[in-house]
Amino acid sequence: MTLVNKTAVLEIRDLRTSYFTEGGEVKAVDGISLNVPKGKTLGIVGESGSGKSIMALSILRLIFNPGRIVAGELLYNGADLLKKSEKQMRSIRGNNISMIFQEPMTSLNPVYTVGEQIAEVYQIHENMNKKQAMSKAVDMLRLVGIPSPEKRVHQYPFELSGGMRQRIMIAIALACNPDVLIADEPTTALDVTIQAQILELIKDLQQKLHMSVIIITHDLGVVAETCDDVAVMYCGKVVEYADVRTLFTAPKHPYTVGLLNSLPRHDVDKEELEAIKGSVPSPFELPEGCRFAPRCPHAAKICFEQLPELNKLEDRSQVRCWIYTDKWGQQPEVNRTP
Amino acid sequence: MFQYIIRRLLQTIPVIIGVTIIVFLLMHLIPGDAAQVIVGEGVPQEQVDQIRENLGLNEPIPVQYFNYIGGLLQGDLGDSIRSSRPITDEIFTSRFWITMELAVYSTILAVFLGLTAGIISAVKRNSAADVGIMIIALFGLSMPNFWLGLILIQYFAVDLGWFRPSGWGTWSQNVLPVITLGTGGAAIIARMTRSSMLEVIGQDYIRTARAKGVRERVVIYRHALKNAMIPVITVIGLEFGGFLGGAVLTETVFAVNGMGRYVIDSIRARDFPVVQGTVLVLSLMFVFVNLLVDISYRYFNKRIDLN
């Protein structure tokens, strides 16, 4: 059971990030607590708008106006990242904690060669001169499986395919041997065949470099393949937090159940996939009670009135749902409005 | 790259031919008898006929055009009616170089001011500095430069005596015309730089740079500016053309003896061959500069495919 593992390299405690817009405050990340165990992989699952990407950017403190990290602690090896100076933070980014992004096509600077972009990391964090850094860049290209790296190192991003570019992004992220790699939808923009290769590469390098990985995705298939623990996010909150086996064999929250039911599976014979009804509510008009209540097939009166806490269950998973509380007794089910 | 340059050179040929046609036709757009208009009323008929003969206006129009082109190819722009001297001599002895100097200095000033202001504005977005710069730029854009020139002369040359109010050549003569001509361009470049920078700063690769631990200053100058400059380069080229045209007004205000003032004097004196010659030379200069800009654009913008 890794959820309570004491050797967490990164501990997120009650993190809150808000955007202050003309329409009011949007609580994109609304009190999230998670552990990233050493050498393990944490998956964060949610639809777009769930706040999962903003949570990832918050860890590196890459939140800009009109956004702000409002509260919380980010304990990296016991020290709070939110208390560090910008300068200290810079020496952590790309060095101790790295990140790769969803869009390999646009995440590389078009006017520099890929070699220069990898080398820059060494120049910043390891004080190398350009020549040393470039030769390290070639090594890195080799490590991420790019053929003829001596040649590729002088190419520009536009000369490479999407899969190649994501490998370059991984090379940049892993250049300084980080403790934590945050991968924000690393395979979403890629072809299916390439997706598997990239995931394999990340897993492989995780073993080699003994790092922890946070994978942010909307794809439960990716989660099943790569993660040890999983947090399911909905509207800025964690609704279910479990180890991967528990999540897939005994999902608790109706939202998680819905997500799993919408997946094609080979073990169960089903005619139709069930989609979750409705859509994610506007962040300006969040429901008062449980944020999933308007879409939930089991919602009762209390669900529309009070937000449930994240409760620990016997199998050590955590779930934010009234069904798993004492209060769930004679709650009458509410008729869905069509 | 070499292929691109050749292709781009070939593309300018029809443009140059088109420019010569329009310039040539100017003489024929004159309502009524061109020769009569040139010499004015109350002149003996023989003199009018003489002018017509000298200008070759008796030939059929296509023949006239080919004669014109033939002359151009030998560097002959015809003769000035006023001075009877070859227009090539009149232009290239000094006037052309003065106007080029004026346009080049103005471009340098505009680029320097415009880029600096635009970058500050974008980086300090929505700050007092940004708002201030954008208001000044808007005024720079909305001001007739001849009016600015008059004010500068009155204040800095006449009242304060810091600069000389007219002429060209010495430092104290050049400063005010360059400011007058460069201001509008600086405003345009500043606005362009700002919006281009803002667009680039929102790009994914800027986020990547920050996630690498790059300092904000380096993010701006190394990662953002080089990308933001790509569209700005085009504007700089267009501004240079604007300065060649704007020189007409600036040179008139400051009594600078360049191409611009020459063309105005020639229009007033109905010396049409000179009008044709100056317009042609300035336009060809602009075409040439745009060619250079396009080639350097291609050089800077690695993204454009190489076919």
Place this chain on the structure above:
Amino acid sequence: MNEILPETRGTSFAPSTNRHGRWRSFYNRLSKNKAALVGGYLVVLCVITAIIGPYLTQYDPAKVDYSIRLLKPSAEHWFGTDHNGRDIFTRIIHGMPLTLSVGFFSVLVGAVFGIILGVFSGYYGGKWDAVIMRVVDVMLAFPGILLALAIVSVLGKSLVMVVIAVGIFSVPTFARIVRGSTLAVRKLEYIDAMRALGASDRRIIFKHILPNISSPIIVQATLRIAIAILTASGLSFLGLGAQPPTPEWGAMLNDGRNYMQEHPHIALIPGIAIVVVVLAFNLFGDGLRDALDPKANK
């Protein structure tokens, strides 16, 4: 400006504007842009001044009276008098309709021809496109106001010729923008569908293409009026436009040149008038662009 939450692209945090109508949301965006509002009000103010102003002034803009020449601004003569003893305030007011008409009609000329060329080029493509675009290239090869200047020089000095010359000077800009937009619209699948259903080219152009490309045209026209007014005043300043005693501001500025030392107001005031009107159109045009075309921020 318009991009909210640049770091959250792909998330659904931007409030949905779908439920408002297109014009409603356009108006909302425009009314949030203070600079655009100021510009819009200034434009309206200029138009009102141009229409009713001349009826409200007590002096004749052309009446020469040497007994009151070169007066400083006073309660009697708000902006003073010029070297011919004419009331400058009156002349500025009477110059307003001239300035606005020159700006408006020259842009109208430029827009009409530019739209025709641009739509033809973008819609039919091929040879038409090649020829038209070469012509546009040639017109753009004349730097700045030089083409307008050359045209006025042969056609003769008058305000009407200035309108024509400045109009021609605007044609290539419109043609390029319209061509680009037409190409973009033409690529849309429903245009192909319309053709498959047998709609005539004329119907497609007037019913589907033109309405779709109206935003960039309106924005460009507004900004172009500012440029046209500046260009026209420059030509008049050079003595190639409005002839005396027309109260055209560029010409008035030229009159005031010789009196800069002792009576700077004669040249300063027409200049300020030009700045105000041009600024109004620039502000309003910028605002329209942000409101109509939030993505094209150039």
